[in-house]
Each structure stands twice: as structure tokens, then as C-alpha cells.
Amino acid sequence: MMSVPGEFGDGEVDGALSEYLRGEAGEPTGRYVLTLADDVVGDANAMRATCQSLAGVSNVVESRELSEGAAELQELTESEAVLYPTLGLAVVASAEDRLEALSTAAAEDERIEAVEPELMVHALQQPGVIATEYLRGYRDAASALYEHANGGAAGVAVEAAPLFADTAAFTWGLQAVRADTSRFSGQGVPVAILDTGFTMLHPDFAGRRITSRSFVTNQAPDDGHGHGTHCTGTTSGPQRPPGGTRRYGIAHNDNIFIGKVLDNQGSGTDGQILAGIEWAVNNHCRVISMSLGANVPTVSAAYEAAGRRALANNCLIIAAAGNNADRAHGSFGFVGRPANSPSIMAVGAVDSQLDIANFSARSNPVVGGQVDIVGPGVNVYSSWKMPDRYKTISGTSMATPHVAGCAALWAQATGMGGAALYALLIRSARRLPISSVDVGAGLVQAPQ
Structure with missing residues (x-):
């Protein structure tokens, strides 16, 4: 089902929140995502037995058994099912003789809460950009x-x-969230950015602790797109960029975990995203930043389970609300997947005058579909793949890492994680004179 950044220049809207190719349902991969009951979560043997009880499923592997750079597209195709024990999820290969068993299991097997088609999207230019x-x-x-x-x-x-503007010292976004005056740095807090990867040889990050893993066939964690590098720069960029440019990163001393879940064209699958979440949670990440999504209004049982079980493991998932609005023409959009999951924090975008961004999605009238909070998302300057090194782009994709970076600072300041960190971000937000359906609790703020 996942997401797709488009590559845009200064002042244009990032296309990370794309539409499905064939309407709401999207393009199926031919696999299915099973959400398993709490009774079997964490029990790989019980999960394996549940999958094997389905017709024709015998070759079952755990996600941690998948080799680097081949997960989900090659080895998942060869395996009949892949388990994510921590999240209580499984991705099962499809076959005509298995579809009836899946349908029956969803209705009759108490160990299976839901069955959904796994979907894939491709990078498409954001429609309606003015x-x-x-x-x-x-x-x-x-x-x-x-x-x-x-x-x-x-x-x-x-x-x-403008109420805020980039200066020689700080981007406008860091000023707006008060990261420029915070005494916290995210010291030692593990933060995962699940995206197109990261430019590992970016000179601004020399000497930083970076743990990386690719979940994309035959592609290393290095970022061939740029989107993941931009988001990582906002969450975790250096306190004093060696190039002499203004500071653009918030948690400049966090522990960076890079999960490449989208390929170099900005496309991915549910299985890749869920594998990245499982990996981040198993590595005790306190915050997961996901600037990805799809224009689907319904809530995914699998992503809600992933968000809920991440919270139970002291980890908060923060996701972009979506770029599907065109407010200047009366279209307000809606929060899409996975941000519309009740247990995942949905982030909208504001500009430097703290007005809602033209493209930023409005709350979706489903349980969990509200915009929870907003971050700076218009004309955001951050790191980019080499040789460009830096770039200015816009989108709820850019607002999300502002929230994730502030979450890392709060985690350092208070020791909080999971649901407590979620509530703290909401409680400490700066209230704005804009309807909560657009900005939620308001603008994220860093601890002082």
C-alpha cells in the first residue's frame, strides 16, 4: 500500500503521499496481510502454526530470517508466508486454492483478526498542486x-x-518548533526513519552513529532518490553543518536507524513497510518516522495493529497525514493510510506564517482519522543526496520529521515513550487559531 516521494524543486510539493493506481483499492501484489490475535503475538511457533493451518501454506519464515536487500520481493515470493512476530502480522503468498481458506479463516479462526490484500503504489506527481x-x-x-x-x-x-524565515543560523522550521533554543539534543535516543534510505557518505553526517537495513530487492540502504535523506536531515541533522550552512536538524545527537522500505523510484509494499517497523521495534527505537502513505480513507487493520503493538513496546510511530488537499480550489482531502490508524500519530503541514498548507489533508471521519498535530512543511531546507547535498521541498513528508525530531528531544528530556510520549507531544503543542480538523492539537514544540 505504500508510498512514494516525487522529486520536486524549491517551492513545489513533495509527492510522497500518492494515489493508488486503480482507484481506492490500488494495485495488489498478489499477497495478503494477516493480522493475528493478541494471544499469538510474539509467539513465532503459534503464528507459524496459524499460517500453516491455511490451505497449501508450508514454507513459513520469520522476517528476521530474510537476508539484507532481498526482503519482501524476492524471498517473500519464494516463501509462502513471512511472519512479523513482534507486530503479530504475517504476509501470505496468494494462490487460487488458498483464497477460500483465507476467507474462511478470517471468518472462523479466532487466531486471525483480519485479512487484507497487500498493495503497492508507484510514485505519481501529486494531483492538484497549484x-x-x-x-x-x-x-x-x-x-x-x-x-x-x-x-x-x-x-x-x-x-x-513571514512570521518565521530561514536565517544564516537556523531554518524557519527549527525556529517555529523552538528546536533552536532547546537544551536537548536527542542524546542516545534511537530514532528510525523508514523511507528511501539515506546517503551514507553525506559529509554532514560524518562520524554519526547510523544503523541501516534495506528491505528492497538488490538495493543497499543508500538513498538513490533523496527523499529519505531529506527527512533524516530534519530529524537528525548536525548541530553545526560542516558546510557552513544554516542548521536544519533537530535531534542532532540521536542514534539514527535507517530502514530502506521504498526503492530508488519511491515505491514500496505493505510487507516492506511492516518489515521496517518490526525491525525498528526490535531494535528498541523510541520513535519511528514515516513520511509515506496512500490516499485510501479506510483504516488498515494491519497498520493499526502495528501502531498499537509498537506503543506497547514503548515506540511511537509518526506518519504523514497526506498531500491530497487543494484548499485554494475548495478540496480539503483526507488523512490516508497508515496515518489514519488510531495508534499512529498523523501529521499535517503549516507554512512559515503558521497557516495550513494548501496541500495538507484534513481530518478523515473514521476512528483515528484525525490530524493529530502539525509541523513545518512548506519550503523546508534539509540534506539531499549527493552531489546536491541540500534541497528545499514541501509536503506533509517534511512536517513529519519535525515532529519525530521533537519527539526524540522529549524522549531524552522525560524518558517517556509509547503512549505517554504521544500524549506529551499533543499536550505541549502550540495552539493555533485554525480548526482542529486541520491542525489537531497545533504546532509541535521542542522541550526547553
């Missing part, structure tokens, strides 16, 4: 009309000063 020039023209025309109506010089456009 050209920057159009927005400037609309703004200038409105300003001119206002000046004329109030006795000012007709035709003179008034440029509103």
Missing part, C-alpha cells in the same frame, strides 16, 4: 483589491512578512 506563480498572482490580486477598497494605491501588492 503552481507557485498562480498562487503569487492570486495573492497579489487580492492584496491590490484590499488596498483599493481601503484607500490605498490601486494595483499595489503588499508582501506579507
Whole structure:
């Protein structure tokens, strides 16, 4: 079901929250995701027996048995089922003689809570993105009309000063969330970024502790796209970038875990994302940042189980709400998967004037579908793949790592994790004069 960053230049909207290729249902991979009951969570033998009770399933492996860089696409195809014991999930290969057994099991076997098709999406340009020039023209025309109506010089456009702006020292986003004045650094807090990987030889991260794992066929954790490097820069970039540029990273002393769950074109599957979550939780990550998703309004049982069981393991999953709105044309979008899961924190985006971003999705009227919090997501400067080194892009993908970075600071400051950390982020957010259906509790804030 997962996500897809598009590669866009300065001022354009990142396309990480894509649409399914064939409407809401998306493109199936030919496999199914099983959500198993709490009774068997953590018991690999019981989970294996549950899968083997399905017709034709005999070759069952655990996710940790999958070799680096081949998970989910090659070895999962060869295996009939892959187990994620910590999350209580399994991905089962499809066969015509197995579909009836899956349907029966979902209805009759108490060990199986839900069966869903595993889906895959591809990178598509975000629909409905309004050209920057159009927005400037609309703004200038409105300003001119206002000046004329109030006795000012007709035709003179008034440029509103931003509430925040990048300086030589800090990005506007770090200032807005108060990371620039925080005395915390995320020291020792393990933070996982599940995305397109990371540019391992990026000079700004020389000497940093980075643990990496690829879940993509024949691709190393290194980022061939740029999106994952940008998100990692915001969560974990250095306190003093060696290139002499402004500081763009929040938790500059955290322990970075890079899970490559999207390929170099920005595509992935449910199985890859779930494998990354399982790996991060098993490595005791306190925060998981996922700037990925899909424009599907219904809640996935598998992602809700993953979010709930991560919380039980003292880990908070933070995900992008979605870029499917076009507010200038009256379309407010909706929070998509996996952010619409009740146990996963959904992040919307605001601009430097703390207005809701044109593309940022509105709350979805399903249980868990609300926007929980917002972060800086317009014209965000951060690291990028080499040789570019840095890039400025926009999206709820950019807002999400601001929240994840602040979560790492709070985890250091308080020792909290899981549901307690979730509640603390909500409680400490800066309230905004915008409806909660758009911004939730408000703008994330760093501890001081």
C-alpha cells in the first residue's frame, strides 16, 4: 500500500503521499496481510502454526530470517508466508486454492483478526498542486483589491512578512518548533526513519552513529532518490553543518536507524513497510518516522495493529497525514493510510506564517482519522543526496520529521515513550487559531 516521494524543486510539493493506481483499492501484489490475535503475538511457533493451518501454506519464515536487500520481493515470493512476530502480522503468498481458506479463516479462526490484500503504489506527481506563480498572482490580486477598497494605491501588492524565515543560523522550521533554543539534543535516543534510505557518505553526517537495513530487492540502504535523506536531515541533522550552512536538524545527537522500505523510484509494499517497523521495534527505537502513505480513507487493520503493538513496546510511530488537499480550489482531502490508524500519530503541514498548507489533508471521519498535530512543511531546507547535498521541498513528508525530531528531544528530556510520549507531544503543542480538523492539537514544540 505504500508510498512514494516525487522529486520536486524549491517551492513545489513533495509527492510522497500518492494515489493508488486503480482507484481506492490500488494495485495488489498478489499477497495478503494477516493480522493475528493478541494471544499469538510474539509467539513465532503459534503464528507459524496459524499460517500453516491455511490451505497449501508450508514454507513459513520469520522476517528476521530474510537476508539484507532481498526482503519482501524476492524471498517473500519464494516463501509462502513471512511472519512479523513482534507486530503479530504475517504476509501470505496468494494462490487460487488458498483464497477460500483465507476467507474462511478470517471468518472462523479466532487466531486471525483480519485479512487484507497487500498493495503497492508507484510514485505519481501529486494531483492538484497549484503552481507557485498562480498562487503569487492570486495573492497579489487580492492584496491590490484590499488596498483599493481601503484607500490605498490601486494595483499595489503588499508582501506579507513571514512570521518565521530561514536565517544564516537556523531554518524557519527549527525556529517555529523552538528546536533552536532547546537544551536537548536527542542524546542516545534511537530514532528510525523508514523511507528511501539515506546517503551514507553525506559529509554532514560524518562520524554519526547510523544503523541501516534495506528491505528492497538488490538495493543497499543508500538513498538513490533523496527523499529519505531529506527527512533524516530534519530529524537528525548536525548541530553545526560542516558546510557552513544554516542548521536544519533537530535531534542532532540521536542514534539514527535507517530502514530502506521504498526503492530508488519511491515505491514500496505493505510487507516492506511492516518489515521496517518490526525491525525498528526490535531494535528498541523510541520513535519511528514515516513520511509515506496512500490516499485510501479506510483504516488498515494491519497498520493499526502495528501502531498499537509498537506503543506497547514503548515506540511511537509518526506518519504523514497526506498531500491530497487543494484548499485554494475548495478540496480539503483526507488523512490516508497508515496515518489514519488510531495508534499512529498523523501529521499535517503549516507554512512559515503558521497557516495550513494548501496541500495538507484534513481530518478523515473514521476512528483515528484525525490530524493529530502539525509541523513545518512548506519550503523546508534539509540534506539531499549527493552531489546536491541540500534541497528545499514541501509536503506533509517534511512536517513529519519535525515532529519525530521533537519527539526524540522529549524522549531524552522525560524518558517517556509509547503512549505517554504521544500524549506529551499533543499536550505541549502550540495552539493555533485554525480548526482542529486541520491542525489537531497545533504546532509541535521542542522541550526547553
